[in-house]
Amino acid sequence: MAKVNIKELLDNGVHFGHLTRKWDPNMAPYIYTERNGVHIIDLYKTAAKIEETAEALQKIANSGRKILFVATKKQAKDIVAEKAKNINMPFITERWPGGMLTNFITIRKAVKKMSSIDRMKLDGSFDALSKREKLQINRQREKLEKNLGSITDMTRLPGALFIVDVKKEHIAVAEAQKLNIPIFAMVDTNSDPRPIDFVIPANDDASKSIDKVLSFITDAIAEGLAERKAGKEKAQPEAAEAPKAEAKTTEEAK
Known part of the structure; x- marks a missing residue:
């Protein structure tokens, strides 16, 4: 994991509160x-x-758990969407759906509704409508896709x-707190850092x-994902070798 360069932070105005x-x-x-x-x-x-945040998120990515990125403010949403897509992580950049975490079962139902509409279009049943x-179904699908x-x-x-911006995303913070989901965040001087686990x-x-x-954060997550992939690839040949070794031992015993 690369060390954070203070001059880079300064040049990009990270210091302005x-x-x-x-x-x-x-x-x-x-x-x-x-x-x-x-x-x-x-x-x-x-x-x-x-650096502390990047190290913790790298470990979470390595464990196979998803990291949900949240940023609905105009100047952050496109950046967050692009960077989250690059590392194949979920993100919310339009509007935080109330109950996104605390009522996750209902949110999953909405996602399944999207999938069922897609299946209708594939199997031809949509054409019979x-x-x-x-028009109604397409509008519903577009709304679900957006959110x-x-x-x-x-x-x-x-x-x-x-x-990004815990003040604006206070509902997301409250839901994560309720479920004991770790919160990592960029916190500006106008916000309360106390509910945040990694500030x-x-x-x-x-x-x-x-x-x-x-950039620092997503690079670390990408490293965690790469380590996980490398670990899996290493484990596969070892798993394949084990039965061979066992068979050889059995043969020698005969």
Whole structure:
């Protein structure tokens, strides 16, 4: 796992917090100074927290659990969607569906509804419907795809959440807390870091800052996935060799 470069964080504006009058006092340990009425985040602490977070997420990815990325704010959603897709992880970037975690069974039913519509189109039964019925079903499918499209492969609760802007995604935070799902997040100076298990103090408003922090995180997750794949490939030949060795021992005994 690559070490975090402080200059890269600085160049991408990760250190810019919010106006001092909008701060959350619980973020005080992560604030370096104040400049022109704006809080400046301590990037040495940010770098240490990124490395700590990356290591933990790498282990979760290696274990085979999914990491759900959540970011519905305009400047973050496209970045998060792209980076999550690259590592084959689920993401929510449109709107957090209430009960996404606490009522996961209902969410799974909605995903199955999408699958049943897709099967109708494949087996030809969709063609037998009236024009009006087709229109209604297509609209329903589009709505489901927009809200749930990226989580169709998530058959169980995620092993962790990674959130950009915990203030905006407070419902996701509350649901994860209720179910004891670890929360990893970029936390700006206007937010309360206390509900978050792994805090990355960082500017969560600028796209360059979000992109830079997520690059470190997703690279670590990709490493965890690669290690898992390599471990599986190594285990397969060993498993195949075991019966051969057993057969040879039996033959020698005769």
